[in-house]
Amino acid sequence: MNRTWAWRPLPPVAGETFGGFVRRLFVLVLPGIWVAAILAWELAGTGHAQPLQLLAAAPAIACAGTGRRECVVLGGLCALIALVPLGAAGQDTAPATRLGTCAAILVVVAASYLTAGRRARLLRELARTRDVAEAAQRLVLRPxxxxxxxxxxxxxxxxxxxxxxxxxxxxxxxxxxxxxxxxxxxxxxxxxxxxxxxxxxxxxxxxxxxxxxxxxxxxxxxxxxxxxxxxxxxxxxxxxxxxxxxxxxxxxxxxxxxxxxxxxxxxxxxxxxxxxxxxxxxxxxxxxxxxxxxxxxxxxxxxxxxxxxxxxxxxxxxxxxxxxxxxxxxxxxxxxxxxxxxxxxxxxxxxxxxxxxxxxxxxxxxxxxxxxxxxxxxxxxxxxxxxxxxxxxx
CATH class of the missing domain: 3.60.40.10 (PPM-type phosphatase domain)
Incomplete structure (x- = not known):
């Protein structure tokens, strides 16, 4: 049976499949790389506890690239890291500063979690709408x-x-x-x-x-x-x-x-x-x-x-x-x-x-x-x- 090409995407070739796998792997490891780089910067003692404030971006990256579960897990890990004094500069950091960083990370986690949930619902509604539109258009311009x-x-x-x-x-x-x-x-x-x-x-x-x-x-x-x-x-x-x-x-x-x-x-x-x-x-x-x-x-x-x-x-x-x-x-x-x-x-x-x-x-x-x-x-x-x-x- 012949079909209308606009209705069926072309199958990916081998190069595209490998490229997609590489992109997905990069999205998965990017939040971990971000956290590891911030920890290395803090342990080096050259940031004076300021790099830890950048940990708030890790849950947002994880939520945007992987999913809500990874966002919560990585966000909780970053919040715990923010509470622990690290390096010589971390020992001199006031507890209020570490608590503020932890609270900021938790706020980012909650906002990213809610945003990811709304995006998932919109994607499901879009998929259902496309299915209905495809069925209706197949009736109009039938194969x-x-x-x-x-x-x-x-x-x-x-x-x-x-x-x-x-x-x-x-x-x-x-x-x-x-x-x-x-x-x-x-x-x-x-x-x-x-x-x-x-x-x-x-x-x-x-x-x-x-x-x-x-x-x-x-x-x-x-x-x-x-x-x-x-x-x-x-x-x-x-x-x-x-x-x-x-x-x-x-x-x-x-x-x-x-x-x-x-x-x-x-x-x-x-x-x-x-x-x-x-x-x-x-x-x-x-x-x-x-x-x-x-x-x-x-x-x-x-x-x-x-x-x-x-x-x-x-x-x-x-x-x-x-x-x-x-x-x-x-x-x-x-x-x-x-x-x-x-x-x-x-x-x-x-x-x-x-x-x-x-x-x-x-x-x-x-x-x-x-x-x-x-x-x-x-x-x-x-x-x-x-x-x-x-x-x-x-």
Missing amino acids: LPERIGGIRVAAGHLSAGEGALIGGDLYDAVPTRYGLRVVIGDVRGHGLPAVGTVSAMLGCFREAAHDEPELSGVLRCLDRALARHLAGRGGPAPEEGAGAEDAGMAEEFVTVLLLQVAQGGEYTALNCGHPWPYRFSSGTAEPVAQDEPLPPLGLFPLPDRLHPLSGRLAGREGLLLYTDGAEDARDAHGAFFPLHAELLACLSGAAPPPLAPRALVAAVRDRIVRHAGGRLTDDVALLALAEDRPHVPA
Whole structure:
């Protein structure tokens, strides 16, 4: 089963594991090193009992780096050390000074203990919130099976928002009696409003894909659903068939590409402001069309007559669908990611036959991440499908 990469962190390599172990070991021994250095300074007799006042920092260091138990144990040990005269300078130190140092250490221990407890509760609440958010976002942008009928499918998503699993991109593939129907789109903007629009569009597509016999009917359902969704956020719902522009929401739009693949490999596509997909096979790739697409949904009403693009996939051929975030990914010098036919032909030629869409999507994803250095300015969605069934001549 393919998964969305933003949902699963990459496993650490051996170097990272060793580095993490070294950092944890350093955090564990740092409080002890701090206490030992202060004791050595005091026993040397050059600090005149002033270094013992620095023992109050040891419990705070232990609490921040290890845990509450280590904070209490080390704090109690430091409080006892502060009461014991050490060295020649310690013998001349007044008992009130040692008691004051001990009291200061105990105050730091209590404050650090309470702070660590509050931090632990906040971390547990954050973990539960992330689990709930992940479950909700998985329902919106659900993982796709590796095979739907005789078509192999792979999809993935990279979110530009920190800590977000999904953003303004959407995709889905639904098997119907009319064939496999696929949608990929890009909602203007980011954040919760974009996620709400993604949810509305995907919910409408999953219903209309089964009910509408024509792909144009599915697109019109999406247009009406977007208009109602935007009107519900900012005003009364528009009339049936009215575009979002009439509802006063001209600044909100969604680019959508609809694709239908029939049993024999014939496909049809409708494009509203979205990049055209690439057609690929082992070692070759080319765009399926160079025509100007329709305007994005939400800007203008759909025309009365829609003319879908038609084609046919031969055996082992496939299509790569993507959002414009893939082309907009920039490196440190501001150069855009070179997503073109030559690159896809090279990547598809490197994969062993039969070409797996999952391998191609993973290769493109890795190239985008390396090109952008892990810093994306826009969400990226990739979806690839390939014929994997024998075609019987008509």
